[in-house]
Amino acid sequence: MSTERFETIVIGAGQAGLATGYHLTRCGQRFVILDAHDRVGDVWRERFDSLRLYSPARYDGLPGWGIPAPAWSWPGKDEVADYFEAYAQRFALPIRTGTTVDGLSRDGDRYVVTAGTDRFEADNVVVASGTWQSPVVPDLAERLDPRIRQLHSSDYRNPSQLQDGPVLVVGCSHSGADIALEASRSHRTTICGPVRGEVPFDIEGRLAHLAVPIMWFMANHVLTERTPVGRKMCTHVRSGGGPLLRVKRADLAAAGVEHFPAKVTGVHDGRPVLDDGTAFDVRNVIWCTGFRKDTSWIQIPVTGSDGWPEQSRGVSPDHPGLYFVGLPFLQAFASMLTGGVGRDAAYVAKHIAKRVVVRSPEAVA
Known part of the structure; x- marks a missing residue:
């Protein structure tokens, strides 16, 4: 060599x-x-x-x-x-x-x-x-009914990849919300998982012209590894999902997307089950469960x-x-x-x- x-x-x-x-x-x-x-x-x-x-x-x-x-x-x-x-x-x-x-x-x-x-x-x-x-998909995914089409967000491109029938999006961070809203235009869609905050304005609206420069300054000079608030944010960002950005809970609700704050923790009869016992009869699961x-x-x-x-x-x-x-x-x-x-x-x-x-x-x- x-x-x-x-x-x-x-x-x-x-x-x-x-x-x-x-x-x-x-x-x-x-x-x-x-x-x-x-x-x-x-x-x-x-x-x-x-x-x-x-x-x-x-x-x-x-x-x-x-x-x-x-x-x-x-x-x-x-x-x-x-x-x-x-x-x-x-x-x-x-x-x-x-x-x-x-x-x-x-x-x-x-x-x-x-x-x-x-x-x-x-x-x-x-x-x-x-x-x-490395995409993160829970081990329980292997126990889902093989007739359910499963995609991680890294493999998802557009709704043409989905089968006819309901969609469950697992993970309610910004990519999950974006994908759920898109899927809802052609499929009955549900999203599950906790929401870790929302940006309190339309990121493409007029208010953004005032808010984004302030947020950019904070991202560079306030939320740093030298400040207590920055170190706290670091732990949050590295270990959990981010807040909703472009698509908010109100946008999902308006599009008919039902949101369950619980997490998928089990499988029953081949169906995904939340930690509160709710089970879903779906034909598609999109895992927006992040990366490591x-x-x-x-x-x-x-x-x-x-x-x-x-x-x-x-x-x-x-x-x-x-x-x-x-x-x-x-x-x-x-x-x-x-x-x-x-x-x-x-x-x-x-x-x-x-x-x-x-x-x-x-x-x-």
């Missing part, structure tokens, strides 16, 4: 990887970005068709070049995907697509990244592989007691040269947002540049 060597390897060409690549280029660093998808932006192209961002375009840009859309428009998922691809081309970022990283380990003072039969070594590695990657952070491919002890990588502003405290970008609350709530990741990426890139300078020339590949 041959080995390629780099100063820095960035894993992932999503918003975090692209922003990191931009700032590494500005710092004069030599690096490569590895991404599993065939095209830059495919992580967005693979989401459900009607998905639009929950923040206006003026707050969605990556560093150096904003998303080319009207400031108070809400770009769709394909617009975001095409923007990411154009961004990579605009700044000539060295990206290798179709390269699925399956291992990260240490060999002496260098890191080893494997992707199938490909092997790479680097002095620095930036893990920018996303916030949550997968670090199993990192063969280095990096996670803390909460299961998330230990880091300080993206810098690993125990493994020099190892970095993380794009995690929720890496520094603030905005760290996981398209328009907020640039600040963290800039800090990490500067840290890498300083580290490269202090290493001996012989140590730099």
